[in-house]
Amino acid sequence: MTTPAVRVEGVRYSFGEHVAVDGVDLTVHPGEIFGLLGPNGAGKTTTIRMITTLLPVRTGMVEVFGRNVRKQTMAVRRLVGYVPQALSADAALTGRENVALFARLFDVPRRQRKDRTAEVLDSMRLTDAADRAAGTYSGGMLRRLELAQALVSNPRLLILDEPTIGLDPVARTTVWERIAQVRRDTGMTVLVTTHYMEEAEQYCDRVALMHQGKVRALGTPAELATGFDADNLDEVFRQFTGDDVITGGFRSVRTTRRTAQRLG
Numbered sequence: 001m002t003t004p005a006v007r008v009e010g011v012r013y014s015f016g017e018h019v020a021v022d023g024v025d026l027t028v029h030p031g032e033i034f035g036l037l038g039p040n041g042a043g044k045t046t047t048i049r050m051i052t053t054l055l056p057v058r059t060g061m062v063e064v065f066g067r068n069v070r071k072q073t074m075a076v077r078r079l080v081g082y083v084p085q086a087l088s089a090d091a092a093l094t095g096r097e098n099v100a101l102f103a104r105l106f107d108v109p110r111r112q113r114k115d116r117t118a119e120v121l122d123s124m125r126l127t128d129a130a131d132r133a134a135g136t137y138s139g140g141m142l143r144r145l146e147l148a149q150a151l152v153s154n155p156r157l158l159i160l161d162e163p164t165i166g167l168d169p170v171a172r173t174t175v176w177e178r179i180a181q182v183r184r185d186t187g188m189t190v191l192v193t194t195h196y197m198e199e200a201e202q203y204c205d206r207v208a209l210m211h212q213g214k215v216r217a218l219g220t221p222a223e224l225a226t227g228f229d230a231d232n233l234d235e236v237f238r239q240f241t242g243d244d245v246i247t248g249g250f251r252s253v254r255t256t257r258r259t260a261q262r263l264g
């Protein structure tokens, strides 16, 4: 049996009294694009932060390619590329300088840095803009730059937190096409969070639907639609969440606006 890219078992996480992740089990297979879906506050970011080692796993177990995140933290960090929701590029540096900085931070061997930086910028279709300050980039270009930063160390697992939030439909499609192309070219495993059901349906091999800290359903988008007698993933999701996806609450509005502001 092949070692799973990610194995999460019985994981819980609380912020004080508030239980954000409430007993999550899931397995991500090597080479797949796996979508962790859910409305704002479902516990997606908290779950992936534990997988990336940014939050401690206090209850339960998480492994990345067979390495336990609690015991083999550094080994896990070397396997993972992570693009958080918040902006991780420096506006004053050029695209190339931003990626080169990540190459140094993630110990890409000195002799390979220049070529590797050029290669990932090209894979994100940023070669022409590489020597312009990132502050001049559009929202979609910034997202692709952040992907290049995460890819420069050639991770086996790429983790993306809401990669298309706040982007217009054309930029969203371009970002997804680049992600899909990288997976095709390298066989990299991709774990992505999103609350855009139609994107997950189109680009993810399998998805887990999260709501209130728990995984409520897991399978291919087609399996879930059939299993829940629905026309699409959006409908399946509404069966679990009611109107949460639409209303989202104060936190949702604040998050979206913050993102729009940083990209604007």
Ligand SMILES: Nc1ncnc2c1ncn2[C@@H]1O[C@H](COP(=O)(O)OP(=O)(O)OP(=O)(O)O)[C@@H](O)[C@H]1O
Pocket (backbone or CB within 6 Å): 015, 018, 019, 020, 038, 039, 040, 041, 042, 043, 044, 045, 046, 047, 162, 251, 252, 255
């Ligand atoms: N640092 C924190 N302190 C206190 N509560 C937090 C903190 N981070 C998250 N939470 C709470 O934990 C719950 C899960 O948050 P999480 O960010 O994991 O959700 P999410 O599904 O990723 O949603 P979003 O897309 O809005 O980030 C939410 O109720 C949130 O308010």
